[in-house]
Amino acid sequence: MRNPHSNGNVPKLEEADDATEENGYGDGVILGLDGGATSTVCVCVPFFPYGDRFPEPIPILGRAVAGCTNRNSVGETAAKDSLEHVISEALSQSGSDKSHVRGVCLGVSGVNHPSDQGMVEHWIRDMFPSHVKVYVQNDAIVALASGTMGKLHGCVLIAGTGCIAYGFDEDGREARASGAGPILGDWGSGYGISAQALTAVIRAHDGRGPETMLTSTILKALGLSSPDELIGWTYADPSWARIAALVPQVVSCAEAGDEISDKILVDAADDLALSVKAVVQRLGLCGKDGTGSFPVVMVGGVLNANRKWDIGKEVSKRINEHFPGAQTIIPKVEPAVGAAWLAMNFLTVKNDVS
Amino acid sequence: MRNPHSNGNVPKLEEADDATEENGYGDGVILGLDGGATSTVCVCVPFFPYGDRFPEPIPILGRAVAGCTNRNSVGETAAKDSLEHVISEALSQSGSDKSHVRGVCLGVSGVNHPSDQGMVEHWIRDMFPSHVKVYVQNDAIVALASGTMGKLHGCVLIAGTGCIAYGFDEDGREARASGAGPILGDWGSGYGISAQALTAVIRAHDGRGPETMLTSTILKALGLSSPDELIGWTYADPSWARIAALVPQVVSCAEAGDEISDKILVDAADDLALSVKAVVQRLGLCGKDGTGSFPVVMVGGVLNANRKWDIGKEVSKRINEHFPGAQTIIPKVEPAVGAAWLAMNFLTVKNDVS
Numbered sequence: 001m002r003n004p005h006s007n008g009n010v011p012k013l014e015e016a017d018d019a020t021e022e023n024g025y026g027d028g029v030i031l032g033l034d035g036g037a038t039s040t041v042c043v044c045v046p047f048f049p050y051g052d053r054f055p056e057p058i059p060i061l062g063r064a065v066a067g068c069t070n071r072n073s074v075g076e077t078a079a080k081d082s083l084e085h086v087i088s089e090a091l092s093q094s095g096s097d098k099s100h101v102r103g104v105c106l107g108v109s110g111v112n113h114p115s116d117q118g119m120v121e122h123w124i125r126d127m128f129p130s131h132v133k134v135y136v137q138n139d140a141i142v143a144l145a146s147g148t149m150g151k152l153h154g155c156v157l158i159a160g161t162g163c164i165a166y167g168f169d170e171d172g173r174e175a176r177a178s179g180a181g182p183i184l185g186d187w188g189s190g191y192g193i194s195a196q197a198l199t200a201v202i203r204a205h206d207g208r209g210p211e212t213m214l215t216s217t218i219l220k221a222l223g224l225s226s227p228d229e230l231i232g233w234t235y236a237d238p239s240w241a242r243i244a245a246l247v248p249q250v251v252s253c254a255e256a257g258d259e260i261s262d263k264i265l266v267d268a269a270d271d272l273a274l275s276v277k278a279v280v281q282r283l284g285l286c287g288k289d290g291t292g293s294f295p296v297v298m299v300g301g302v303l304n305a306n307r308k309w310d311i312g313k314e315v316s317k318r319i320n321e322h323f324p325g326a327q328t329i330i331p332k333v334e335p336a337v338g339a340a341w342l343a344m345n346f347l348t349v350k351n352d353v354s
Numbered sequence: 355m356r357n358p359h360s361n362g363n364v365p366k367l368e369e370a371d372d373a374t375e376e377n378g379y380g381d382g383v384i385l386g387l388d389g390g391a392t393s394t395v396c397v398c399v400p401f402f403p404y405g406d407r408f409p410e411p412i413p414i415l416g417r418a419v420a421g422c423t424n425r426n427s428v429g430e431t432a433a434k435d436s437l438e439h440v441i442s443e444a445l446s447q448s449g450s451d452k453s454h455v456r457g458v459c460l461g462v463s464g465v466n467h468p469s470d471q472g473m474v475e476h477w478i479r480d481m482f483p484s485h486v487k488v489y490v491q492n493d494a495i496v497a498l499a500s501g502t503m504g505k506l507h508g509c510v511l512i513a514g515t516g517c518i519a520y521g522f523d524e525d526g527r528e529a530r531a532s533g534a535g536p537i538l539g540d541w542g543s544g545y546g547i548s549a550q551a552l553t554a555v556i557r558a559h560d561g562r563g564p565e566t567m568l569t570s571t572i573l574k575a576l577g578l579s580s581p582d583e584l585i586g587w588t589y590a591d592p593s594w595a596r597i598a599a600l601v602p603q604v605v606s607c608a609e610a611g612d613e614i615s616d617k618i619l620v621d622a623a624d625d626l627a628l629s630v631k632a633v634v635q636r637l638g639l640c641g642k643d644g645t646g647s648f649p650v651v652m653v654g655g656v657l658n659a660n661r662k663w664d665i666g667k668e669v670s671k672r673i674n675e676h677f678p679g680a681q682t683i684i685p686k687v688e689p690a691v692g693a694a695w696l697a698m699n700f701l702t703v704k705n706d707v708s
Contacts, residue, residue: 072589116586175560175561176560177560177561177562178560178562180553180556180584180585180588181585181588181589182537183536183549183552183553183588183589183597184549184552184553184556184584184585184588185549185550185552185553185556185557195537195538195539196539198537198538198539199534199537199538199539202534202538202539203539206529206530206531206532206629206632206633207529207531207632207633207635207636208531208532208628208629208632230534230538231534231535231538232470234534234535234537234538235426235535235537238592243537274562275560275562278560278561278562279560279561281561282561
């Protein structure tokens with residue numbers, strides 16, 4: 001993935017005076033977007049030159065939510081429509097319009113390859129005047145930025161519907177692990193956890209596996225009367241998010257002492273920690289002696305569910321066993337704000353912005 | 355699933371004389387269909403009363419092949435169209451028409467529930483005169499019949515794109531294991547083996563797993579240059595059969611000594627044998643002392659690939675370790691002929707057919 005640090009030539013905005021009158025932020029606005037597997041969030045914030053101290057909390061001028069923008073999940077047309085809608089809505093709330101925008105940064109799940117990046121960038125570029133800077137990043141990168149105020153250093157682990165570990169070293173080298181979707185074995189994701197749980201129910205039902213509390217708990221949650229009906233339920237709608245929504249049931253069963261559920265969550269924690277370990281080792285984030293300090297930003301419903309069986313805490317424990325210098329960070333802002341910080345980082349060239 | 359043994363009232367066919375003139379089989383014809391995850395085969399054979407000795411080999415008057423008829427995979431309209439097409443083609447080849455048909459038996463993958471069965475039965479019934487008997491069965495049942503000349507006793511194991519174990523005891527009680535599709539953990543299927551192999555490539559690439567020969571072998575087979583491109587390839591087309599087609603590459607790597615590939619195949623053999631074990635134990639096919647004799651019919655490309663690393667042989671070995679009386683059968687005829695035998699079984703009431 002291209003690192004767009006060099007795009008620092010910010011054009012003077014003809015509409016800067018209008019912007020001052022309308023929202024009180026004469027330097028224009030920034031749009032930050034987070035496109036996850038379940039929903040897409042867009043925030044509109046004032047532009048601050050990167051390197052200056054950002055106000056805390058950063059003022060959110062507008063915020064809007066739309067559906068999934070992963071074209072692998074919903075197709076190209078639906079993904080593009082959702083993006084257009086959520087941008088217009090956030091701008092409208094902020095009292096700004098496209099002429100006030102200095103930069104847009106999108107973190108999009110499913111952007112795994114330069115050609116993906118180029119396609120999404122093209123969609124957005126068409127929506128704005130040509131001087132607006134557009135940055136498209138994997139959603140993992142904006143999630144990292146949300147824990148580091150836009151600095152690309154350290155590792156982020158996202159575990160929501162999908163999962164991915166992504167990291168940068170001080171020289172801008174990057175590495176990732178997981179994030180390859182359900183067919184390709186993201187077993188620590190919400191989808192992965194739920195698919196394992198559904199499989200355990202089927203195996204108990206047909207005699208291949210032990211009985212589990214998951215059977216009654218999941219059937220009740222879905223309003224089904226027999227495990228046989230799970231097959232039709234599963235394939236009636238291929239959405240990954242629908243399957244992943246069963247994670248709370250798995251956690252409940254594990255908390256109630258169900259061994260099968262406990263094992264599924266332990267395996268998920270192992271797999272998630274393994275993804276972080278792979279990224280940290282490839283980038284040497286822990287230094288030569290393995291004790292160096294670096295941030296690990298933890299994002300997503302699977303890691304931050306605040307349950308008694310705490311998957312995020314189990315993952316942190318495993319990471320710190322390998323890397324005592326790892327600093328686990330749960331971001332105070334959402335990934336879309338991270339995208340906005342990142343846009344400010346990319347837009348700003350030191351000593352070149354007033 | 356309903357056992358239609360009782361449907362034995364065969365109406366006298368008005369067109370019987372025509373049938374005699376046209377194809378030389380005055381008792382009319384039977385259509386047998388096998389609808390797998392990849393293709394659908396229809397054969398047209400002469401009707402013989404069940405219990406009589408069938409001629410060997412049974413004369414195939416017509417045979418046609420169409421695409422997938424699993425509505426979970428291709429949708430209802432495509433599934434129905436494929437069925438209509440393959441039936442017309444087989445009848446046309448045999449020189450018969452719908453008026454000569456006495457019974458139709460379809461084994462359809464994805465028929466997991468009485469409501470599924472009813473829907474497919476309804477499609478077919480509309481294509482024929484009302485006196486034609488129509489039987490819709492899970493494709494596993496017709497595969498069993500292909501190894502037992504239509505007798506529903508013992509266990510069948512199918513492992514092609516998908517996998518399932520299905521069995522009947524002497525009293526007509528039935529049981530199944532697996533056959534729940536890729537999300538629900540059919541790891542011994544062609545899809546399951548290939549998905550594990552693709553996952554191994556991704557894990558080796560991002561540092562979570564060991565290097566494997568699968569990387570170069572699979573990339574070469576798919577014409578891709580990097581494991582990163584596998585993600586786009588995998589999700590570009592959700593067809594299970596397309597993924598499952600990578601099994602020969604996994605077998606080649608295992609034969610060449612790749613440990614990761616070997617483990618994937620060993621796990622698959624374990625899982626397939628476990629499915630048979632679950633069915634046999636639930637039905638008590640092995641008798642009280644565990645040594646009773648019963649057939650295990652083995653069907654599908656994963657089991658009968660005739661490779662040096664022989665998955666079918668490994669599965670047989672595991673089955674016989676548990677059940678010394680299990681008789682492994684590789685059918686000499688295809689499952690569609692099993693469906694035809696089954697229709698004759700269902701149509702015939704002893705001493706009631708001349």
